[in-house]
Amino acid sequence: MNPKVAGRQARLLAMLQRNDEIRVGRERDCPLSLAQLQSLGEGHPAVIALHDGGLSAQVFHLKVEGHHWCLKRRRAVSRVANPDGQTAFLTELERRREIEALRELHPTLLPNVVCTSFGSARAGILLSPWLRGEPVRTLCERNLAQMLAAEAELARWGWFDWDPSPGNLLDDGQQISLFDFGYTWPFDPRFEFNSNGLCDPEFHVVERLETRTLSGLWLDEVNPLAQFACWRRLTLAWAEQELARLSREGACAPVLARLEGLAGEWRTALSGEEALAANWLKDMYRSHRLDVLDDLGGKSCGPLTLRRLDWLEHALRHLYEELAEGAQLGGMSQSQLLEELARWREQARAWQLSPAPA
Ligand SMILES: Nc1ncnc2c1ncn2[C@@H]1O[C@H](COP(=O)(O)OP(=O)(O)OP(=O)(O)O)[C@@H](O)[C@H]1O
Ligand SMILES: [Mg+2]
Numbered sequence: 001m002n003p004k005v006a007g008r009q010a011r012l013l014a015m016l017q018r019n020d021e022i023r024v025g026r027e028r029d030c031p032l033s034l035a036q037l038q039s040l041g042e043g044h045p046a047v048i049a050l051h052d053g054g055l056s057a058q059v060f061h062l063k064v065e066g067h068h069w070c071l072k073r074r075r076a077v078s079r080v081a082n083p084d085g086q087t088a089f090l091t092e093l094e095r096r097r098e099i100e101a102l103r104e105l106h107p108t109l110l111p112n113v114v115c116t117s118f119g120s121a122r123a124g125i126l127l128s129p130w131l132r133g134e135p136v137r138t139l140c141e142r143n144l145a146q147m148l149a150a151e152a153e154l155a156r157w158g159w160f161d162w163d164p165s166p167g168n169l170l171d172d173g174q175q176i177s178l179f180d181f182g183y184t185w186p187f188d189p190r191f192e193f194n195s196n197g198l199c200d201p202e203f204h205v206v207e208r209l210e211t212r213t214l215s216g217l218w219l220d221e222v223n224p225l226a227q228f229a230c231w232r233r234l235t236l237a238w239a240e241q242e243l244a245r246l247s248r249e250g251a252c253a254p255v256l257a258r259l260e261g262l263a264g265e266w267r268t269a270l271s272g273e274e275a276l277a278a279n280w281l282k283d284m285y286r287s288h289r290l291d292v293l294d295d296l297g298g299k300s301c302g303p304l305t306l307r308r309l310d311w312l313e314h315a316l317r318h319l320y321e322e323l324a325e326g327a328q329l330g331g332m333s334q335s336q337l338l339e340e341l342a343r344w345r346e347q348a349r350a351w352q353l354s355p356a357p358a
Contacts, residue, residue, distance in 0.1 A: 004197045008185060012087035015121075022093040024100055024119035030127055031064035037071055037125050053167075055079040055300060056088040056182055061130055068130035069117075070179070079353065080298040088182030092126065093119050095159060095181035102157060109157070112150045114179035131179060133172030139217055141230050143169075146176035147213070148234050151205045152242075154178065160187045160195040162203075165212040190251040193258060201258050206235045207287070211294075215287035216304050219311060228280050232269050239263040281319060282326040288312050292344055301348040309345050316341065 015022075027034060032046065040060070042050045048068075051059040056078045060071040074089040084091075096116040102109060119126040136143060147169055154161055163183035170177045185195035194203045214231065218224035243259045269279035288308040295301045315323060320334045329337065 002196050002199050004195070004199075008195075009083040009087070012090050013083055015090055016087055019122060022090060022097060022119070022121040024093060024097045024116045025127075027118060027120075029117050031062065031067060031069055034120075034123055034125070037127065038073070038123055040071075055298075056085060057126075070114075070128045070130045072126040072128070074124035080300050082298050084183060085298055085300075089124070089126075090121055091185065092180070092182045093121050095184045096126065098159070098186070099181075110153060112146070112175060112177045113154070114177060128179065131170050131172070131177050133170035133175075133177060135167045136169045136171045136176065136213065137166065137217070139214065139221075139227055143171050143176055144214075144227070144231050145234055147209055148206070148238055150176055150178050151209060152238055154184070155187075155189055155205050156245075158186050158188060159184050160205075162195075162208060163212060164209050166217065169213060190246060190249055190255060193255065198254055201254075202286070204258075204262070206238065206262070207283075207290075210283060211287040211290045215284050215291065216308070218284070219304075219307055225276060225280060229270070229276055232266050232276070232279070236263060236266040236270065239266060278322065278326065281315065281322055282328065285312065285315055285323055285326070286328065292348065296344060296347050296351065299351045300353050301351045302353055305348045305352075306345070309341060309348060313338065313341050 030037060032040070036044075040047065046062045046064050047060050048063050049061040051061070054072075054075075057072045057074050060073065062069040062071055072092075078085045078088060080086070080088070096119055099110060099113060100116055103115075114128045114131060117127045117129065136147070147164065151161055151164055159181070161178075161181070161184040163180070164178075168178070168180040170179065187193075187195040187197075192198060193201045196203070218227070221227060239259050239262045243256065243263060246259065247256060265279065269276050288311050292305055292308050292312070295305045316334060316337050323329060332340070
């Protein structure tokens with residue numbers, strides 16, 4: 001395994017075992033006592049709603065003296081069965097602490113990232129103002145541009161978010177906000193591709209949004225290519241800006257070469273309808289596969305996992321030649337790939353998440 005990832009997981013698992021404290025903010029800023037926040041249930045008069053669908057935490061919407069709060073409380077056992085899932089709450093506390101430290105120095109940065117009022121690893125709670133909005137369900141030019149800008153700003157300051165899923169992108173109809181950093185780890189954007197260092201160039205801000213959110217939502221779009229064209233214009237502009245900035249900041253050759261490669265690919269995609277369709281097929285094939293593998297890895301599959309498998313099967317059966325031209329099939333034949341998909345489907349059926357326990 002990548003030593004950077006192994007080191008990070010070992011460090012966080014040891015912290016979890018030792019019950020180490022990570023504290024953010026001040027306890028006296030909490031609207032209720034710590035003991036109340038730790039024990040309150042759905043019936044408490046301050047609770048407006050309980051969001052029980054999260055994998056590593058329960059989220060309560062509270063209203064106290066006219067103010068709306070979000071109380072995130074760690075589950076005793078994370079519902080994601082891997083080290084990153086088990087340590088997601090600690091990871092989030094570390095990121096929240098770093099984000100608040102940056103904001104102390106530069107109060108206007110990251111305007112669309114939630115503030116942390118209080119957090120404690122030992123108490124298992126994280127308290128923030130309640131943000132207006134709903135998880136993103138439909139896409140438009142505005143929210144596409146905003147989710148890219150928000151994730152790009154995080155990455156620019158050295159935090160790579162592996163999980164910009166629809167449930168982690170709140171949209172109030174005017175603005176996208178970010179608030180879940182359970183799978184966000186630090187990196188140096190001048191010398192690393194992402195928080196795995198220089199090992200995995202295929203993972204970047206644009207790929208993560210395509211894999212976690214866009215590819216899934218585009219399964220429901222009648223004409224996704226029109227939105228995809230708009231997205232590619234945005235991502236090309238991002239790559240060009242990043243290239244200019246990172247060159248000024250003395251980024252290393254592999255980082256610049258990767259960005260140049262992406263910009264080139266996306267420029268070609270925007271050169272005509274056929275090129276756009278080819279780029280769509282290549283990147284959606286990659287994203288659906290990555291997301292299915294991620295769900296299987298965490299044994300956390302759902303109906304969307306099965307729909308992604310349907311898309312992949314359809315693409316392999318009907319567009320195999322075109323896919324092979326994109327040269328990303330790892331030398332596997334059509335029948336081998338279909339057999340692999342059948343195995344994944346069996347696992348995905350076995351690992352469908354049941355609803356959260358009460
Ligand atoms: N500050 C906030 N304001 C408003 N809503 C919030 C806030 N924080 C979380 N939520 C809501 O609660 C849901 C779960 O929160 P969050 O994603 O932080 O928990 P989680 O347990 O990490 O979930 P998952 O593991 O599914 O990503 C979000 O999808 C969002 O709808
Ligand atoms: Mg979440």
